[in-house]
Amino acid sequence: MTPTGTFLSFLWLIPLFPLATAALMLFVGRRIPKAGVSLLCVGSVGLSFICAVGAVFELLAADLEHRVSQQILFEWLTPGPMQMTGGHLVRFVADWGFLLDPLSCVMVLVVTGVGFLIHVYSVGYMAHEGGYYRFFGYMNLFMFAMLTLVLANNMLLMFVGWEGVGLCSYLLIGFYFLKKSASDAGKKAFIVNRIGDAGFILGILLTAVTLGTIRFTSNGLPDAEGTSGILQSLKAAVDAHALAFGAPVLTGIALLLFVGAMGKSAQIPLYVWLPDAMEGPTPVSALIHAATMVTAGVYMVVRMNAVYQLAPAAMDVVAVVGAVTAIFAASMALVQNDIKKVLAYSTISQLGYMFLALGVGAFAAGIFHLMTHAFFKALLFLGAGSVIHAMSGEQDIRKMGGLWDKIPVTARTFGIATLAIAGIFPFAGFFSKDEILGRAFDRFFFLWIVGFVTAGLTAFYMFRLLFLTFFGYSRADEHVEKHIHESPRAMTVPLTILAGLSVIGGWIGWPGALGGENRFERFLEPVLAGVISETGAVRIAHHAVAKEIFLMVLSLSIAGAGIWLAYEFYRTKRIAPELVVKKWPKVYELLVHKYYVDEIYDALIVNRVKDLGTLLGVLDANVIDGLGVNGAGWLARFGSRVSMWWDKWVIDGLLNFGAKLTQLFSYPVRLLQTGLFSSYALLILVGLVVLLAYYGHHMQTLVRAVR
Amino acid sequence: MLPIGHYLFLSAALFIIGVIGVITRRNVIVILMSIELILNAVNINLVAFSRLYGDVAGQVFALFIIADAAAEAAVGLGIIIAFFRNRETVLADEMDLLKW
Numbered sequence: 001m002t003p004t005g006t007f008l009s010f011l012w013l014i015p016l017f018p019l020a021t022a023a024l025m026l027f028v029g030r031r032i033p034k035a036g037v038s039l040l041c042v043g044s045v046g047l048s049f050i051c052a053v054g055a056v057f058e059l060l061a062a063d064l065e066h067r068v069s070q071q072i073l074f075e076w077l078t079p080g081p082m083q084m085t086g087g088h089l090v091r092f093v094a095d096w097g098f099l100l101d102p103l104s105c106v107m108v109l110v111v112t113g114v115g116f117l118i119h120v121y122s123v124g125y126m127a128h129e130g131g132y133y134r135f136f137g138y139m140n141l142f143m144f145a146m147l148t149l150v151l152a153n154n155m156l157l158m159f160v161g162w163e164g165v166g167l168c169s170y171l172l173i174g175f176y177f178l179k180k181s182a183s184d185a186g187k188k189a190f191i192v193n194r195i196g197d198a199g200f201i202l203g204i205l206l207t208a209v210t211l212g213t214i215r216f217t218s219n220g221l222p223d224a225e226g227t228s229g230i231l232q233s234l235k236a237a238v239d240a241h242a243l244a245f246g247a248p249v250l251t252g253i254a255l256l257l258f259v260g261a262m263g264k265s266a267q268i269p270l271y272v273w274l275p276d277a278m279e280g281p282t283p284v285s286a287l288i289h290a291a292t293m294v295t296a297g298v299y300m301v302v303r304m305n306a307v308y309q310l311a312p313a314a315m316d317v318v319a320v321v322g323a324v325t326a327i328f329a330a331s332m333a334l335v336q337n338d339i340k341k342v343l344a345y346s347t348i349s350q351l352g353y354m355f356l357a358l359g360v361g362a363f364a365a366g367i368f369h370l371m372t373h374a375f376f377k378a379l380l381f382l383g384a385g386s387v388i389h390a391m392s393g394e395q396d397i398r399k400m401g402g403l404w405d406k407i408p409v410t411a412r413t414f415g416i417a418t419l420a421i422a423g424i425f426p427f428a429g430f431f432s433k434d435e436i437l438g439r440a441f442d443r444f445f446f447l448w449i450v451g452f453v454t455a456g457l458t459a460f461y462m463f464r465l466l467f468l469t470f471f472g473y474s475r476a477d478e479h480v481e482k483h484i485h486e487s488p489r490a491m492t493v494p495l496t497i498l499a500g501l502s503v504i505g506g507w508i509g510w511p512g513a514l515g516g517e518n519r520f521e522r523f524l525e526p527v528l529a530g531v532i533s534e535t536g537a538v539r540i541a542h543h544a545v546a547k548e549i550f551l552m553v554l555s556l557s558i559a560g561a562g563i564w565l566a567y568e569f570y571r572t573k574r575i576a577p578e579l580v581v582k583k584w585p586k587v588y589e590l591l592v593h594k595y596y597v598d599e600i601y602d603a604l605i606v607n608r609v610k611d612l613g614t615l616l617g618v619l620d621a622n623v624i625d626g627l628g629v630n631g632a633g634w635l636a637r638f639g640s641r642v643s644m645w646w647d648k649w650v651i652d653g654l655l656n657f658g659a660k661l662t663q664l665f666s667y668p669v670r671l672l673q674t675g676l677f678s679s680y681a682l683l684i685l686v687g688l689v690v691l692l693a694y695y696g697h698h699m700q701t702l703v704r705a706v707r
Numbered sequence: 708m709l710p711i712g713h714y715l716f717l718s719a720a721l722f723i724i725g726v727i728g729v730i731t732r733r734n735v736i737v738i739l740m741s742i743e744l745i746l747n748a749v750n751i752n753l754v755a756f757s758r759l760y761g762d763v764a765g766q767v768f769a770l771f772i773i774a775d776a777a778a779e780a781a782v783g784l785g786i787i788i789a790f791f792r793n794r795e796t797v798l799a800d801e802m803d804l805l806k807w
Contacts, residue, residue: 278766622749673801675803675804676799676800676803677727677799678730678731678732678733678738678799679724681729681730682730685726685730
């Protein structure tokens with residue numbers, strides 16, 4: 001039966017809680033006391049977590065194939081007719097709706113659960129920082145955007161969340177915005193992501209015109225038959241032979257979407273922003289740049305798995321990019337000295353693993369690794385934050401050492417996370433990584449080798465980090481040394497819980513070869529069914545138990561080799577790292593400078609864009625200002641000159657001509673106006689005499705009349 | 708009683724002297740005095756005819772004219788003084804501000 005329940009019908013509350021507190025913080029946060037900020041912001045994420053757990057349990061109550069719940073709050077973009085590539089019109093609609101299925105279950109639990117722990121941790125970590133309410137406001141805004149992303153029931157709403165997390169990432173990387181490097185890093189993250197987002201939005205548009213809908217599925221809607229979803233449209237198109245396995249348009253959609261995923265999930269060639277993003281506060285690195293946001297690309301690809309399964313070429317691209325990113329980033333992590341930078345490259349490398357899994361068709365394994373990685377990488381970052389906290393802000397592992405007993409909780413939890421990421425049995429990372437490697441082995445032997453070597457590198461650089469930070473003699477300054485202290489409980493409790501998850505988190509995917517039944521994969525199966533049953537090698541293959549165990553032993557042994565090498569290098573010092581560096585100085589230089597990728601990008605793209613800007617500036621100064629503005633000015637002045645000439649000679653001339661004419665005709669009259677009143681008097685007299693002479697004969701009559 | 712012709716001759720003579728004075732003299736004060744002559748020539752006429760016809764109205768007119776002449780002299784001299792203060796002249800041919 002379709003799952004029902006209170007929590008499911010109030011699914012929209014999950015993203016709403018953080019949005020409400022985010023709005024509160026960003027509008028009136030300044031006036032709320034710190035305790036209130038902590039309570040509200042951590043509490044709202046806690047409430048989201050409770051709602052999410054409730055909703056997931058209600059969903060689990062249903063049978064395996066009915067586990068999908070979808071609700072549409074309202075039609076968001078006004079529906080209208082849209083012409084598809086086929087030429088016929090469809091009713092296009094983008095709604096504000098939420099979808100909870102096994103895949104979003106995993107994501108929503110990871111996001112709210114790990115997010116909640118990181119929020120609790122932040123209360124301790126950010127206690128002495130300025131902008132406390134601003135930090136939590138952004139964090140909650142991020143939670144809202146991330147939850148919108150994972151719960152969205154269509155691509156466009158997902159894109160809203162996608163952009164929202166990008167914005168929050170930018171805001172939080174640049175949290176210490178007075179620091180130039182921090183604000184630069186924020187801008188870099190934003191701009192690099194923009195390239196990916198362009199691909200994503202093109203992918204959405206191509207999907208819309210190809211399939212006529214951007215809703216992921218119509219399953220779980222009351223009128224599932226009447227409405228369409230990507231899954232249903234795809235199935236219909238395949239059944240009608242309109243789209244075939246490997247159709248170019250599907251490959252196009254898949255690749256465009258993958259460009260978006262490359263940006264958000266920091267894959268080659270768009271990974272460059274993630275190491276710089278470490279400028280943000282450490283909880284931000286844990287939440288956004290390790291556990292949740294950067295996995296959005298993985299989630300998106302899995303969400304669109306029906307398309308990917310029909311586009312084998314795109315899948316191969318995903319696998320190769322993932323594998324290359326994994327080994328490339330791991331190699332850079334080998335020589336980093338900043339504790340957070342090591343973890344950043346490690347994150348890129350692990351994300352590469354996830355994409356390798358997706359590319360070889362192991363979507364469930366990718367999501368599995370996403371989940372376990374969220375646990376142990378969040379723990380590593382939080383542990384690193386705790387170390388930085390203890391070391392009074394020092395991030396250079398060359399100035400650490402000997403912290404094992406000084407900050408015991410941090411050190412032991414960090415150790416557990418290191419074992420987990422190195423893939424040691426029975427920690428979480430072992431199961432997910434092994435699942436990926438096993439599936440890669442079946443698909444592409446070469447990519448398996450790449451992943452295999454990466455596993456060794458991972459074990460090496462993580463144990464290098466562990467040994468340099470926590471073991472040996474302390475290399476810290478004296479006054480830093482004095483201040484070393486374990487972090488407050490608000491920080492250590494989340495560490496402990498995450499450590500627990502890093503141990504047991506992988507057990508839900510206990511593989512069949514070891515007597516388990518891989519519940520995790522079974523749980524996700526309904527979402528990953530695809531639209532046709534025979535998609536070749538992409539389909540889940542059940543390889544032989546013996547081979548699987550052999551592969552496990554192999555990956556355990558290379559991890560062990562990595563750990564042993566790190567031990568020899570940095571613990572017993574039987575092999576001096578300096579000698580190795582001296583032996584291959586060029587390799588070391590290349591790694592320290594991160595393969596000069598930033599420099600190459602600067603030379604090839606950034607500076608060329610700047611040149612373009614300068615060119616446009618010159619163009620602006622000369623053509624726009626010169627021809628346009630100054631030209632218009634010159635024209636206006638010329639026009640006014642003509643107008644002035646006309647005014648002076650024609651308009652005024654006419655008037656003056658009239659005046660001259662009047663003057664000319666008035667000349668005789670003027671002669672009378674002598675200005676001498678004697679002459680006027682004479683004229684009066686003359687006039688009088690004339691009058692008298694003329695009327696003289698009347699005088700007699702006049703006089704007689706008087707008499 | 709002298710015949711009316713005498714009076715009229717005297718009056719005409721005075722009038723002509725006054726008119727010639729008004730027309731020919733440059734000094735405004737002299738012109739003013741000439742006007743007085745004209746007025747008095749008229750007065751003689753009025754009084755003579757009044758006597759001749761035994762009608763008192765002519766003499767009443769004469770008295771009005773005397774009063775008018777006094778007022779005219781007062782205003783005229785006032786104008787002349789004001790003008791003199793401005794232009795430092797009392798010569799009529801220099802009073803040409805109204806000329807174009």
